[in-house]
Amino acid sequence: xxxxxxxxxxxxxxxxxxxxxxxxxxxxxxxxxxxxxxxxxxxxxxxxxxxxxxxxxxxxxxxxxxxxxxxxxxxxxxxxxxxxxxxxxxxxxxxxxxxxxxxxxxxxxxxxxxxxxxxxxxxxxxxxxxxxxxxxxxxxxxxxxxxxxxxxxxxxxxxxxxxxxxxxxxxxxxxxxxxxxxxxxxxxxxxxxxxxxxxxxxxxxxxxxxxxxxxxxxxxxxxxxxxxxxxxxxxxxxxxxxxxxxxxxxxxxxxxxxxxxxxxxxxxxxxxxxxxxxxxxxxxxxxxxxxxxx
Amino acid sequence: xxxxxxxxxxxxxxxxxxxxxxxxxxxxxxxxxxxxxxxxxxxxxxxxxxxxxxxxxxxxxxxxxxxxxxxxxxxxxxxxxxxxxxxxxxxxxxxxxxxxxxxxxxxxxxxxxxxxxxxxxxxxxxxxxxxxxxxxxxxxxxxxxxxxxxxxxxxxxxxxxxxxxxxxxxxxxxxxxxxxxxxxxxxxxxxxxxxxxxxxxxxxxxxxxxxxxxxxxxxxxxxxxxxxxxxxxxxxxxxxxxxxxxxxxxxxxxxxxxxxxxxxxxxxxxxxxxxxxxxxxxxxxxxxxxxxxx
Numbered sequence: 001x002x003x004x005x006x007x008x009x010x011x012x013x014x015x016x017x018x019x020x021x022x023x024x025x026x027x028x029x030x031x032x033x034x035x036x037x038x039x040x041x042x043x044x045x046x047x048x049x050x051x052x053x054x055x056x057x058x059x060x061x062x063x064x065x066x067x068x069x070x071x072x073x074x075x076x077x078x079x080x081x082x083x084x085x086x087x088x089x090x091x092x093x094x095x096x097x098x099x100x101x102x103x104x105x106x107x108x109x110x111x112x113x114x115x116x117x118x119x120x121x122x123x124x125x126x127x128x129x130x131x132x133x134x135x136x137x138x139x140x141x142x143x144x145x146x147x148x149x150x151x152x153x154x155x156x157x158x159x160x161x162x163x164x165x166x167x168x169x170x171x172x173x174x175x176x177x178x179x180x181x182x183x184x185x186x187x188x189x190x191x192x193x194x195x196x197x198x199x200x201x202x203x204x205x206x207x208x209x210x211x212x213x214x215x216x217x218x219x220x221x222x223x224x225x226x227x228x229x230x231x232x233x234x235x236x237x238x239x240x241x242x243x244x245x246x247x248x249x250x251x252x253x254x255x256x257x258x259x260x261x262x263x264x265x266x267x268x269x270x271x272x273x274x275x276x277x278x279x280x281x282x283x284x285x286x287x288x289x290x291x292x293x294x
Numbered sequence: 295x296x297x298x299x300x301x302x303x304x305x306x307x308x309x310x311x312x313x314x315x316x317x318x319x320x321x322x323x324x325x326x327x328x329x330x331x332x333x334x335x336x337x338x339x340x341x342x343x344x345x346x347x348x349x350x351x352x353x354x355x356x357x358x359x360x361x362x363x364x365x366x367x368x369x370x371x372x373x374x375x376x377x378x379x380x381x382x383x384x385x386x387x388x389x390x391x392x393x394x395x396x397x398x399x400x401x402x403x404x405x406x407x408x409x410x411x412x413x414x415x416x417x418x419x420x421x422x423x424x425x426x427x428x429x430x431x432x433x434x435x436x437x438x439x440x441x442x443x444x445x446x447x448x449x450x451x452x453x454x455x456x457x458x459x460x461x462x463x464x465x466x467x468x469x470x471x472x473x474x475x476x477x478x479x480x481x482x483x484x485x486x487x488x489x490x491x492x493x494x495x496x497x498x499x500x501x502x503x504x505x506x507x508x509x510x511x512x513x514x515x516x517x518x519x520x521x522x523x524x525x526x527x528x529x530x531x532x533x534x535x536x537x538x539x540x541x542x543x544x545x546x547x548x549x550x551x552x553x554x555x556x557x558x559x560x561x562x563x564x565x566x567x568x569x570x571x572x573x574x575x576x577x578x579x580x581x582x583x584x585x586x587x588x
Contacts, residue, residue: 024443029449031449032444035444082405085404087399088401105381107382107455110376110382110404111451113408114372114376114407114408114411114448117408118439118442118444119439119443121415121438121439122435122440125435128432129432134431137432138422141415141418141419144415145419149318149416150325150326150409150413154325154408154409154412157405158325158405162324
């Protein structure tokens, strides 16, 4: 049996180093400094860990997967920087630290986000520059751009901004959650699969697993936001309620939301059965996500 | 001899159609509408035309080049939308029309820019999804991300914002001009070359050509801005002077700037000699750029 905490800690260290090492060298650039600041501002590194875990699950030990993993985290971090801007969610704290535009200014934060989004695809190009990796890199690029684009994260943020102050149905909350969070988590797992030469049926199983844990993750996020205090979460507690955003606990109640997270978790595990591989790492990560307390 | 005006008009029509056809289908999305608005707001389509012209010059008639060409224009349009934001250059007019954030709002404009940047790379993924195109697509991706990133356009905008109100040396103006404009024009030409299976020495010649016309283009732009009226340019005349930005005419004088543009033009033509191909289209485009009046 693996020690999941040790695994996560070990991979996180490797990822944190690679995230900074893959930054382009630019001297005295405030935008580079802002990119580095936001990358260093913590986080679970869930997406890159899922990419690495998916590849390992399929038996790949190819270390160049770290570049694909970094691309995922760059996209995630870019989206946080832009979402936090005053013109968007106007968030002053993120992971207990001042957000990028508060430390620098709006212009630098916009450019830092643009820089990280571009860097994500630059890192994919680097991955794909190896002989024999071109086709996999193109497949990964297609997954990432689909997840990040207007049918994915950008579309989700658009719906989220439009929804502010409205009562949403469960279907509408599901849709926003899928587009804002689910599609990138799915891409993280699927890209790990592509890098490890997964078969079509394996990619399908990975995709189903990821969509279910992505949904569970968002429900748990809402639950933690509802229950937590500012100190614990590193962002103003109940921020979503204050801004009258519809959340899972608001629609389903606390017990209902908890039950839903657990059902999604079970479905995620069931999806893994189709993989035809030992899936302990992915199962342990899923458990961590659903039964986390912060 | 080709009729360059007819060529440009014909290619522009093809590009305009493809730019809209390659937009992802999303119903009732204000961000998609904003992306479409900015794409339809005119422009010479210089970058995609250069991509197509470079490929044609090398003898390629492969129509899938249009996807690479679109990627260039998506990146260009994204950069205009973000540069125009109140937090950046705060421009209210662009090509005679209200800028994206004025028609919509800052949040939508930020997301529309993000969407176009992502779409650029999605279009490269589409190009590279054809059998045998993967390696070329990865080369194109590397060129585009390098040009768009912190060592290119993002770095240029960073320097430009920091330079506001300062007196700059000619070297500093050159550097900003190269990063903001030159590197993407270079990428436009080089990506056309890569798509047409150019040799290393041909890519080198194309790169030298593009860097020289890129520099000439920026000098001419400054000259036109200096000389023009608001009505003719579609943006407030002398906007750069009002904001005390250093420009070529300010440093070199009008005659000196004009002379420099012509010298760069000559160097661009000389670079083409190394191509070993008939280069009439590229020469005619270069002439159009340097001797334009708007």
